[in-house]
Amino acid sequence: MHKVGFIVFLFFITASVSAQQIHVLDADSGNGIVNAAIFNQDKSKTAITDFDGRSDLSTFNPNERITFRHISYETFQTTKAQLSKKGNRVYLTLKPEQLDEVVMSVSKWEQQRKDIPQKIASIDARSIAFANPQTSADVLQNSGKVFVQKSQLGGGSPMIRGFSTNRLLLSVDGVRMNNAIFRGGNVQNVISIDPFTIKNTEIIFGPGSVIYGSDAIGGVMNFFTQVPRFSYTDSLTFSGNTNYRFASANSENTFHTDFNLGHQTWAAYTSFSYNDFGDLRMGSHGPESYLRNNFVIRENGQDALVNNENPKKQITSGYNQINFLQKFRYKPNNIWNYDLGLYYSETSDYSRYDRLIRPNDTDDGLRSSEWFYGPQKWFMGNFQITKQGKGKFYDGVKLTTAYQFFEESRNSRNFQTLARNTTLEQVDALSVNLDFENKKIGDLQLYYGAEYIFNKVRSFGEDRNIETNEVSRAVSRHPDKSTWQTFAGYVNASYQIKPNLTLLSGMRYSQVWVDAQFDDTLFDFPFDEADLITGALTGSLGISWFPKADLQITLNGSTGFRAPNIDDIGKIFDSEPGSVVVPNPDLEPEYAYNVDFGIQKNFNDKVVVKGAAFYTYLVDALVRRDFTFNGLSEIEFNGELSNVQAIQNAAKAYVYGFEFGAEAFMTENLSFVGNLTITEGIEEDSNGTDSAARHAAPTFADAHLIWKNQKFKADLFLNYNEEIAFEDLALSEQSKDFIYASDKNGNPFSPSWYTLNFRSQYQISNALKTTLSLENFTDQRYRTYSSGIVAPGINLILGLGYSF
CATH class of the missing domain: 2.60.40.1120 (Carboxypeptidase-like, regulatory domain)
Structure with missing residues (x-):
């Protein structure tokens, strides 16, 4: 006993x-x-x-x-x-400054930030949670370093250093998101990435073709999502988060939940988000031409133009979206690691707002009764195997395989017509990446690998009578069953010449195959197929030098390229009123040559000042220009006589600019952060005519005064965009007078604007936190450059988060 x-x-x-x-x-x-x-x-x-x-x-x-x-x-x-x-x-x-010490995007392996000559911006999950963005496009915009264009509320097309759309590369967990139909016009794929799931975002400024291949001319945006967490005890652990957000400018209601189940050798992470966005309300103080004075409704079997009782409400701009992420991780020992990720995103139908406000030819009504995108769908299955430990040729090896499915559609119907034209595109994308890390050969560190990508495009077109539901076949946007594929090998080397001087160099060769068969049943093509085989050799060489412990100087030279894709060689669409873009199978890659110089100075850990200057020269630029089709400069398309255009290697471009940043830590609680970006771009046609580059953003800046303690953080900040005068607009923008304000001569221009904003976050307990933001509290009415939709007016944002 x-x-x-x-x-x-x-x-x-x-x-x-x-x-x-x-x-x-x-x-x-x-x-x-x-x-x-x-x-x-x-x-x-x-x-x-x-x-x-x-x-x-x-x-x-x-x-x-x-x-x-x-x-x-x-x-x-x-x-x-x-x-x-x-x-x-x-x-x-x-801490954020510690997170910034290591970057993944330059070699696909962890590298010390101080050794990287390129400019890289990192946005971590805590910064994203504090900004409380609606979409991942807003994540980039809130950084103050990336300009974002929006044709509609369900959009967001980043611009970096004068380049955009298919000249920038999107990557999610190391898998290329760009596909064979990424276009020169604005793309919205970034909104498929759920901001609640982002662990960290790294933005490379300037060409990244050595690692990422085609399209990475202006920069790379690499999104890393949350990783399942193991249990570090003998028991199974369960944790998670749930969030709610409301925004007044578009009556947003967003719900999110995620949870993590962890064991010592395996873990699973599940995330689900639902967004419901209503019609967006613009501000009260600004150009009256931005107001939505009327819109089209269908009643009694007729289209009718009606007055908008609230012209500040951008009717039919709202939409909803779901995002789902499931990840599994298995780590039997310290050598092997297995990761599986399943990603899914789908929007509802959403209007292309800038097409809905286009006036008709007589300027007394609207051109379109309907113009909307069908659901934008994205699925990715991503399986990755990582092995650490000494091998004969490596210290680490990573095999990444992925399958992606994309679906998008365009639906339009002219005013007082019954035929709704629909084009539907689907892309199947397969990719395999094999990446090696050789940690040290003396002072030399090597990274090398190979990549194979295969895209297959399905494209369909139809005209549907909205009354009788009768369907007839119509011209598809792209050649159906066309394929795009590439195979590449690369090597990247980091050499520490001295403890304070590092050289980074790399080289990549890419081979690209494009095959498209043209069906002349509905369209009289002068050719049967496009069969392109192109190759590109790209390289980079840069140094990172610390002449003093508190001073860093970087210099980097690099080349980038973009191979023609299916959208370039084979699309048919009405690019603007009275113009139609037709296929052109005789295209070559465009090449970029870039140099940038950076400097960073730390003053006693109290003030950090950063500056960068860059210059990029683009040759054989793929641009949309006038063309002839079967010897004709005008053809009939969708019932309208239209000017013929095509994508051509018809231009050179010069883009240069300056980027400045400053951080000042005034007290333990009070700090200042500011950014300024100046970009200039010129396109020169083959005939010697100069014009402004379309995607060179106006000068933009932000300035933040931040106060924080253990539980509370507040940010009072200013956003600013400079004016672009009529003569400085790109030629393609000068014809879009319906989205711009008018100057004293009646010509379109993009006015300057500013907003004053406040955001805050309070940690009620370890489990519960709340955010409150008031954006644009002076209620400015403004439209960012090249955007179709007007930006939000005064906007109250409330958020609540609970961790368990």
């Missing part, structure tokens, strides 16, 4: 001691954090974590406020009672 009592006594003593043991872990990797300081409010009780991140809290009272602090991590406060409910685990999050 005494033995039993003694055993019971020992059991309770052991349980009591183990209950005092806590484990302090990195929130991303799950690894233990050594030398984390633990103390109470008056610091009369202290402790420190050991090599495994463990410590004993037996000296602390159950409801006593305890602080966890480490030089590299954000400070965290809780109580011992709350910790016991969380399994006696504390997850600390790296």
